[in-house]
Each structure stands twice: as structure tokens, then as C-alpha cells.
Amino acid sequence: MHIGTLLLALVPAAQAADGVGSLPAPALIGGAVLVAAIVIAVAIRDAALGVLSAAGAGALSAVYLTTQHFVAKSGGESLCNVSSVINCDKINTSEHSELGGVPIALYGLGFYAAMAFLGYAVRGSKGASAASLILMGGVMAVGYDIFLAWASYNEGAICIFCALTWVLNATLLGCGYALTKKAGGQLGDLVGKGLADHAGPTLVVGMLVFIVGVLVSRQASAPAVTAEGGFDFAVLYEKPVGRIELDGTEPVKGDPAARFTLVEWADYECPHCALMAPVLKAIVAENKDVKLLFKHYPIAQACNRFVPFEGHQFACNAAASAECARLQGRFWELSDAMFKNQKYLAPSDIRFMAEKQGIELGSFDACLQNPASIDAVKADVEAGGTAGIEGTPSVFLLGTHGDQWVRLKIGPSDTAGVNALLAAARAGQPLPAPSEPAPVEHE
Numbered sequence: 001m002h003i004g005t006l007l008l009a010l011v012p013a014a015q016a017a018d019g020v021g022s023l024p025a026p027a028l029i030g031g032a033v034l035v036a037a038i039v040i041a042v043a044i045r046d047a048a049l050g051v052l053s054a055a056g057a058g059a060l061s062a063v064y065l066t067t068q069h070f071v072a073k074s075g076g077e078s079l080c081n082v083s084s085v086i087n088c089d090k091i092n093t094s095e096h097s098e099l100g101g102v103p104i105a106l107y108g109l110g111f112y113a114a115m116a117f118l119g120y121a122v123r124g125s126k127g128a129s130a131a132s133l134i135l136m137g138g139v140m141a142v143g144y145d146i147f148l149a150w151a152s153y154n155e156g157a158i159c160i161f162c163a164l165t166w167v168l169n170a171t172l173l174g175c176g177y178a179l180t181k182k183a184g185g186q187l188g189d190l191v192g193k194g195l196a197d198h199a200g201p202t203l204v205v206g207m208l209v210f211i212v213g214v215l216v217s218r219q220a221s222a223p224a225v226t227a228e229g230g231f232d233f234a235v236l237y238e239k240p241v242g243r244i245e246l247d248g249t250e251p252v253k254g255d256p257a258a259r260f261t262l263v264e265w266a267d268y269e270c271p272h273c274a275l276m277a278p279v280l281k282a283i284v285a286e287n288k289d290v291k292l293l294f295k296h297y298p299i300a301q302a303c304n305r306f307v308p309f310e311g312h313q314f315a316c317n318a319a320a321s322a323e324c325a326r327l328q329g330r331f332w333e334l335s336d337a338m339f340k341n342q343k344y345l346a347p348s349d350i351r352f353m354a355e356k357q358g359i360e361l362g363s364f365d366a367c368l369q370n371p372a373s374i375d376a377v378k379a380d381v382e383a384g385g386t387a388g389i390e391g392t393p394s395v396f397l398l399g400t401h402g403d404q405w406v407r408l409k410i411g412p413s414d415t416a417g418v419n420a421l422l423a424a425a426r427a428g429q430p431l432p433a434p435s436e437p438a439p440v441e442h443e
Contacts, residue, residue: 028080032160036167047175051119054168058112061161065105080160090271091159096151110210117205128183129194135180138173145169234432236417237406241388241437244396244405251331254284254291260399265297265384267392269312274339276393279412287422296380297392304381314345319377321350324367325359333357400425406434
């Protein structure tokens with residue numbers, strides 16, 4: 001994707017919203033621009049106050065991005081998932097969204113706390129040396145932002161809240177420069193004095209906020225438990241909106257005669273689906289009495305009449321390709337490959353993946369030309385409409401409540417809860433009745 005395409009996509013993306021719960025692009029971009037403009041205006045008027053304003057706005061953005069990181073990994077959706085280009089969750093769950101298993105945004109929270117501390121210190125008797133550390137912090141933050149911007153370019157998406165922090169970090173850099181210049185003296189001397197005067201307490205403030213953030217986020221993202229120490233199963237499932245209808249053509253992972261049945265409707269361009277795919281397979285691997293069925297639900301108008309916008313460019317062809325792989329007994333192999341390579345789903349890329357998975361290309365190509373392949377995808381879509389699906393991934397479970405299906409409200413972090421639910425059902429433990437269904441948003 002050319003960078004020009006990425007930038008130009010900010011305007012028309014409002015007409016191609018992937019999620020009904022997301023904000024319109026003009027409102028989202030306008031809000032971010034307004035916040036940035038206010039912070040910059042404050043910084044121009046008073047550089048020290050600008051540091052505090054930028055640090056405060058950055059901290060709020062970091063808290064939201066941290067929270068949304070866990071929400072997205074559990075199947076939730078960000079306010080700024082306007083399209084496949086303007087998509088916070090795509091960036092916020094990418095390989096660059098964590099460092100050492102901790103969301104990058106939490107490191108940002110500690111950084112902004114440290115900058116706020118230095119912003120207050122600027123007004124004290126040792127303000128000149130504090131200003132030099134703000135300058136150094138701004139340089140490091142902007143340098144890291146350049147790397148993040150490159151990573152976003154490679155992902156083919158942009159996170160508005162992330163982009164806002166880039167502007168805030170540049171403002172911190174500018175304020176640090178202005179305050180250091182105002183103080184006078186040699187930069188090296190000021191930095192040395194700044195480290196001597198402020199390094200200890202600044203590091204303590206930043207680390208304390210970071211550690212508290214890590215502890216709170218881990219507690220908040222832990223599976224819900226009851227007062228007795230068991231899992232709160234009621235939060236894991238609800239009634240389906242509609243009826244679950246299977247036609248027998250679904251690919252099966254696990255024992256076809258297994259007691260419990262998982263069925264997933266998914267889209268190969270859906271980031272949440274890529275996160276969920278290995279989790280569902282792990283559940284099957286850990287529970288020999290569970291089987292997994294797969295059904296297609298491309299978020300693309302070309303093959304899904306329930307989608308009111310153009311949607312994902314390659315989703316329909318990817319689904320049809322998976323159908324053709326199924327006919328050669330290679331469905332799960334190609335499916336796994338496509339989920340792992342979501343940035344490369346053009347027809348030529350999928351054909352290359354198919355060859356690597358041992359699929360005979362002559363038959364594969366002929367199958368894709370056969371209207372029956374896309375018809376099979378559309379049949380899954382219609383079954384999804386009957387089930388009341390409004391987004392992907394949508395996962396249903398049969399066997400824990402007799403012949404009643406339940407829709408699982410889970411994400412990649414809820415494996416332990418599902419395993420405990422299955423164990424409770426095996427043991428004949430009474431389970432809470434499924435709650436009434438809540439609306440589900442498009443990926």
C-alpha cells in the first residue's frame with residue numbers, strides 16, 4: 001500500500017465502516033485534531049503548561065489503548081474501527097503492540113507520568129535541568145514513534161489514538177526544546193545536572209505508574225471468578241439471536257462424533273478471527289470430546305448480502321479458496337495459512353499458499369472458476385443470517401445445555417474459562433441459564 005493511499009483513505013473511509021458501533025471518520029479525526037490543536041495552542045502560550053497538557057492527554061490515550069488492547073483480544077471493538085484502514089484494533093493487537101507481553105501503551109502511560117512530573121519540576125528552582133530531560137524524553141518518544149509509524153504503514157492501517165500520541169510526543173519535544181533554550185547554557189551540562197537532580201524521582205514516578213498499570217490490567221483481564229473461587233460461567237455465553245443450522249458440509253476439526261460441538265463463522269481478513277483461530281484449535285486439542293466446525297461469513301458485500309458496504313477486498317475469494325481446499329482435504333491447512341498471512345490475501349498470494357500446502361493447482365484453479373464455490377460461501381452466509389450473526393468471529397457451542405446452542409462471548413484470553421465450562425458440563429454441574437442475547441457488531 002502506498003503511503004498516499006493510506007492518507008487519502010482517511011476521508012472516504014467513513015463510507016466503508018467495518019463496524020456499526022464505530023464513530024464516523026470525520027467525527028473521529030475531528031476530535032483528535034481538536035485535542036491536538038488545544039494542546040499545541042497551550043504549548044505555544046506556555047511551554048511548561050504545554051508539557052502538562054500533552055502528558056495529560058497522552059496518559060488518557062494510553063489508558064484507552066491499554067484497555068482496548070485487552071478488549072480487542074477478547075473480541076471487542078474500538079471506537080475508531082472505522083474501516084480496514086482506520087482501525088485501532090488492527091494496530092493495537094499487532095505484533096508490535098506488546099513488549100515483553102505488556103501492551104506498549106502501558107509503557108507510554110509510565111512515560112507520560114514521568115513527563116508530567118518533570119513538567120511540574122520545570123516551575124521549581126531546578127527547572128532548567130528538568131527542561132533538558134523533557135527534551136531528551138521527547139527525542140526518544142518521537143524516535144520510537146517513527147518506528148511505530150513504519151509498523152502501521154506495513155500493517156496497512158492507522159490508529160487515530162496512536163497518531164494523536166505521536167502529535168503529543170512531538171509537542172513534548174518542542175516544549176522541551178523551548179524550555180531548554182530559555183534556560184541557556186550548554187545542553188550537555190544541563191542534561192548532566194538534570195540526571196543528577198531529577199533522574200531518581202522521575203524514574204520512580206514513571207515506574208510506579210507503569211507497575212500499577214500492569215497489575216490493574218492483569219487483574220481486569222483475568223477470567224471472572226465467583227466468590228467460591230470458581231469461574232463465573234454466566235459471563236461466557238448467552239442465547240443465540242437466531243437458529244443454528246448446519247448442512248453437513250462444514251469442515252470438522254476433531255472427532256466428528258464428539259459430545260460437544262463448536263461452530264465458528266469467520267472472515268479471513270478479520271484480525272479478531274486470526275487471533276481466535278489458534279485458540280479454538282487449542283480447545284479441541286485439550287478436549288477430545290469437542291469438535292470444531294467452520295462456516296464462512298466474509299465481511300464483504302460481493303458475497304454477503306447482509307453487509308451494507310464494500311467491506312474486505314479479498315474476503316470472498318479467500319473463502320471460496322478455502323472451499324476449494326476442502327474438496328482436496330486441505331481446508332484446515334490453507335485456512336491456517338491465510339489467517340497467519342492476512343496481509344497477503346490477493347488471489348496470487350493464496351494460490352502460492354495453496355501450492356505450499358500440497359493442493360493440486362489445476363483442480364484448485366478450476367474449482368475457483370466454478371460458481372458452486374462461491375455459492376457454498378453464500379450458503380454459509382445465509383446460515384449466518386439465520387443464526388443472527390452481525391460480525392466475526394461468532395462462536396457457538398452445543399452440549400453444555402442439552403440440545404440448546406449458546407453463543408460464546410469469549411476472546412483469546414478466555415481459554416481457561418471455556419475448558420472449565422466443558423469440565424463442569426461433563427461433571428453434570430448445574431450451569432447458569434444463558435442470558436438474553438446482546439447486539440454483536442461487525443468486525
